[in-house]
Amino acid sequence: MTQHITPELRQWIVSQAQAGHSLESVLESMKASGWDEDVATDAMESTLRDHLETEAVAKGLPPSVPVPEPALDDSPLYLDGGDRRVAVLGSMALPRLVVLGGLLSDEECDELIALATPRLSRSLTVATQTGGEEVHADRTSQGMFFQRGENGLVSKIEARLAKLLNWPVENGEGLQVLQYVPGTEYRPHYDYFDPSEPGTPTILKRGGQRVGTVVMYLNEPEKGGGTTFPGVHFEVAPKRGNAVFFSYERPHPSTGTLHGGAPVIEGEKWIATKWLREGEFL
Numbered sequence: 001m002t003q004h005i006t007p008e009l010r011q012w013i014v015s016q017a018q019a020g021h022s023l024e025s026v027l028e029s030m031k032a033s034g035w036d037e038d039v040a041t042d043a044m045e046s047t048l049r050d051h052l053e054t055e056a057v058a059k060g061l062p063p064s065v066p067v068p069e070p071a072l073d074d075s076p077l078y079l080d081g082g083d084r085r086v087a088v089l090g091s092m093a094l095p096r097l098v099v100l101g102g103l104l105s106d107e108e109c110d111e112l113i114a115l116a117t118p119r120l121s122r123s124l125t126v127a128t129q130t131g132g133e134e135v136h137a138d139r140t141s142q143g144m145f146f147q148r149g150e151n152g153l154v155s156k157i158e159a160r161l162a163k164l165l166n167w168p169v170e171n172g173e174g175l176q177v178l179q180y181v182p183g184t185e186y187r188p189h190y191d192y193f194d195p196s197e198p199g200t201p202t203i204l205k206r207g208g209q210r211v212g213t214v215v216m217y218l219n220e221p222e223k224g225g226g227t228t229f230p231g232v233h234f235e236v237a238p239k240r241g242n243a244v245f246f247s248y249e250r251p252h253p254s255t256g257t258l259h260g261g262a263p264v265i266e267g268e269k270w271i272a273t274k275w276l277r278e279g280e281f282l
């Protein structure tokens with residue numbers, strides 16, 4: 001027998017949550033009145049998600065969109081990256097963030113650095129007024145972009161990320177490699193494009209908003225150079241082969257994804273960044 005989720009049931013779920021009852025206790029009440037556990041869980045999740053989205057949009061926030069997401073439902077220790085097993089080292093709900101272990105092999109890290117070295121130049125940031133690019137004091141690294149699928153190594157890493165994050169290769173910007181020397185940093189920022197900036201509509205023509213970022217560490221500085229999330233006082237250590245993935249379902253600070261590259265104090269820091277768009281990046 002199928003159980004039907006009525007508008008009255010949805011309203012009851014919302015009112016229970018608003019009254020401060022835990023999700024566990026609401027689930028227990030539903031089971032006690034004969035609801036199947038899976039149906040009740042789905043009903044609660046979809047009802048509360050829809051409710052929060054309605055409230056957010058009513059407050060003037062941009063609507064949420066689907067985002068990349070690894071399959072972490074049963075809390076696996078490892079994820080299938082297709083050609084490589086990748087460890088899950090930690091996961092946070094807000095900001096939505098996952099720390100990955102062994103995403104890249106040492107050889108892949110070395111190879112990316114070697115291929116990027118002769119092509120480095122001062123990193124640019126998006127010029128928010130025009131949608132072009134400019135040198136900015138907030139971003140003092142040196143960097144370069146590979147074309148998507150430019151060589152075998154880049155294709156292999158892109159396919160791995162697509163499999164891990166359940167997001168099409170075509171929605172990725174080209175892989176970027178960055179080098180930071182002592183004193184250089186990337187001051188805290190959001191990776192999405194600010195909808196209120198005049199240059200943003202032009203930027204969005206190439207695949208829509210950014211919805212996710214993967215920062216992959218290619219070497220280990222002696223000191224400094226972590227990826228910081230100042231809003232939650234969290235810092236990811238730049239350990240070779242590891243990565244931090246985070247996503248943002250709307251271009252808004254409510255995602256908690258303010259993040260920066262802390263100044264390198266000693267040694268060099270090399271990373272590869274992959275930015276993921278809503279649609280196909282052309």
Ligand code: PD2
Nearest residue numbers: 186215226227259260261273
């Ligand atoms: O280098 C980093 O850790 C870092 C920090 C913030 C990279 C990025 N943002 C980025 O590439 O978006």
Ligand code: ZN
Nearest residue numbers: 189190191259
């Ligand atoms: Zn960033």
